[in-house]
Amino acid sequence: MSQNAFTDVECEAMLNGDLRSIFLKLLITSVAVSAAFGIIVILLGNFGSFEVRVLMTTLTVTVTSILGLACGAAIEAGRGNVLPKAGIVFTLISAALLMLIIWDVADDSELYVKTTMTFVIGAVVASHLSLISIARLDKRFQWSLGFAWVCDLLLAGIILFVMWSEIEPQGDLVSRVMGVLSILIAAVTVVTPVFHKLSSGTAITIQTIDEEIARLRGEITRLEAEKAELQ
Incomplete structure (x- = not known):
């Protein structure tokens, strides 16, 4: 491998580390602000619409940071670029759209809300799959990654179909399927670190x-x- 190739790899690794650092700082800051704001509200006993918006803003930043950290960790671990970077893009777009709703800037029409929720679902799915992909699994456990992909995409697809088609599901079959998929996703998420250890x-x-x-x-x-820099 040439020296130029080494330099490119090193630069990309530095950028990925900086990206993770940014999301980590955002997470710490948002948690600190939320805690401080909650204490102030409790002491003063005043919780109006402005306070609700500030609290929702910090909550949005916190979730954005967590999803961004998951994607950044996958990039830093060298577990692909397309999916984690797509997750970061979806996460940032979702945060921006939610901020406009929280502060009553954008038109909260049905189309706008559905579009926002679509980006939110995409961000969650991409971040979850990016986090799962960090695990280094033996061949006997590789099936769990494909299983996570299938369950995530099926659940996201059902939610998006129901949301955009505006078709009222007959009976409780759809809700039961969504519940089963959610349980399976939770299960594979829990066992993946165990498979990684094994x-x-x-x-x-x-x-x-x-x-x-x-x-x-x-x-x-x-x-x-x-x-x-220190010298």
């Missing part, structure tokens, strides 16, 4: 080694840049 030491490949080397090179480059 796969430790057995799923090492040339690709995983190259990914770890690239990550370490990016971290070294970042630390050297910080050292140069």
Whole structure:
């Protein structure tokens, strides 16, 4: 591999680290603001429409940061670029659309709300699948990733179809299917870290080694840049 290729990898790793740092700082700040605001409201006993909007804003920023961290972690781990980056885009668009609704800036028509919820669902699905993909699984556990994809896409597809088609489901079949899919998604999310632990030491490949080397090179480059700034 050429020196230029190393440089490109290192730069990309640094950018991914900066991205994760931004979402982490947003998360910490939003949680701190929410806590401080909640304390103030409790002490003063005044909770009007403005306070509700501020609280919803901090909540939106908190969720945005969590989803962004999930996608950023997947990018940093070298587990693909398209899905995590799509998740970040969906997350930022969702946050912007929700902010306009919260502060009563945009027209909260049915079309606008449906569009917003579509981006929200896309952000959640992409972030969840990005987080699941971080796990390094042995071949015997690889099926769980495909299973998570199927369940996530099916649940998202059903929700979007019901929302946009405006067809009233007959009976409770749809709700039962959505409930089953939600349980399966929760189950595969819980067992994936277990599968990852059981796969430790057995799923090492040339690709995983190259990914770890690239990550370490990016971290070294970042630390050297910080050292140069301190000198």
